[in-house]
Amino acid sequence: MQPFDTHEVRNTVAPFENINLYTADPALQEALLREGGGEAAASLESLGAELGKAETLDLARLANLYSPTLHNYDREGHRIDEVEFHPAWHRLMALLIGHGTHASPWQGGAGAQVARAARYLLFGQVENGSQCPVTMTYASVPALKQAPRIALKWLPKILSNQYDPRSLPVEQKHGAIIGMGMTEKQGGSDVRANTTRAEPLLSAEGRALFGDEGEEVFRIVGHKWFFSAPQSDAHLILAQTDGEGSAGLSCFFLPRYLPNGERNAIRVQRLKDKLGNRSNASSEVEFTGAYGWLIGKQGRGIPTILEMGSHTRLDCVLGSAGTMRAALTHALHHARRRVAFGRPLVEQPLMQNVLADLALESEAATAFAMRLARCFDQSSDPAQAMLARLLTPAGKYWICKRGPGFGAEAMEVIGGSGYVEDSPLARLYRELPVNSIWEGSGNVMCLDLLRALSKSPEAREALAAELAEAGNSDTFFVAYRSTLLADLAQQQTPDEFGARVRAERVVLAVQAALLLRHAPEYVSSAFVASRLKREPGGAYGRLPSGVDCEAILARALVE
């Protein structure tokens, strides 16, 4: 040291970067193979290396630091409603779309949903805002297939792996992305409260006109209070129609550009100033006579758009599992290197308890999310479809609900440096609540679970069959399983008041069953001891004594 140097910088930890995010995660690799996505293993390995590069991880920082800007008018005063993004956003989008995360399952192949789920989970460890438009595009495909002529024209662009951010009519583009708009000021969860109206465009003789997109065309007047990715090439929205015998909400396809090349009348009022997800543009819009093409039947808008909802909810589960995994890896990387009171943090018993508890939560979330993705791969099997019907809302509730507390705890592992913007933990923490809010908030998901249980006894049978796979060797699990199934059988008369506890227990039972079947014994026994024998508490670090924390932590992150 020189005489006036104030101090030596030491005992600090270099960032967690330049690591293969896939090979660092044995639980994900195992889940990919057992759930049927093994063909993608090699491509995931190279994706894991690409995503873990310092340069890629820095794109996330830049895209969130320089959040999007809305330009309503061009320099001559024409209304344009264009959103400008930092180049880092476009690079992230190109990566996501280039790897098929927006559409690969619709191109076929065994285990395609599972392979995509693993990719999405890896991207969730890098940047979350760009996952929003990618999810909506992925989820739009089943709904769009209900409008064959629109599908014919648009699917080749949607399925393309070329990211094309240019603001042009779709005919001139190499790829397209799709958004969705349901939420209005007066009601989001209860979409029946929507006031946006759609009037059929009739010929002089009073017959419905068919526009260039091929389906029945309507004019739309109204608004949406949340309308993410307004730069999308088209949106699916809900609006009220008065059709004879089919009044109610209908689903419409609103392209950004009309077949004549003019901009559709979708006015972007402003961009939301959000807690997190700042790289992603979420807007408020008004439809001032926008043209929309009917998707599905008039008055059947909710079931039509719900085709989308089940897939977006799968992504909320995957997104939260990925973000929690990111928080865990940063925390564990730090704790292995930071010394306090003479020893690395990771060697201190109480810190081991916290970190191992986080690692169990992360592995269980990954196992659950990947199992759920297999239900989507096998949805032609009624039992798998029923299981997805149950596990999608339950998982969307519980796994997304675990996120914010998880993020806070991981941040605390890093201490004060975790709380500042130099650390990715601050951004990851801000991301975690949103998966619980959008696409059906927590309570709405729990009520949906009850609806599935009361309407479809087969759903409970599918759950029973899934849990039976774990056998009878763990007596505590066996008792938990039978109490749960007996309780769910009584939900023909739904108990709304207790719905959260039921959703939580459904997920915990499935997670325990998966870990008992597939994870090392030190993982499954610790999970059962900490989540079934005692109810999960508000804080992490409550593992009972006897848990093999060192083994759990060695498995959690292979550096």
Ligand SMILES: Cc1cc2nc3c(=O)[nH]c(=O)nc-3n(C[C@H](O)[C@H](O)[C@H](O)COP(=O)(O)OP(=O)(O)OC[C@H]3O[C@@H](n4cnc5c(N)ncnc54)[C@H](O)[C@@H]3O)c2cc1C
């Ligand atoms: C960043 C971001 C982006 C978004 N992007 C989009 C988008 O692109 N398109 C879009 O359509 N929407 C979007 N949303 C909106 C989001 O989907 C809604 O905010 C969400 O569905 C909740 O609706 P709401 O805000 O109207 O709340 P409300 O419906 O008023 O609900 C408020 C609370 O009440 C609870 N609740 C509702 N009903 C019941 C009940 N019966 N019993 C008990 N509790 C109940 C809910 O769970 C929630 O916690 C976005 C939201 C965010 C934060």
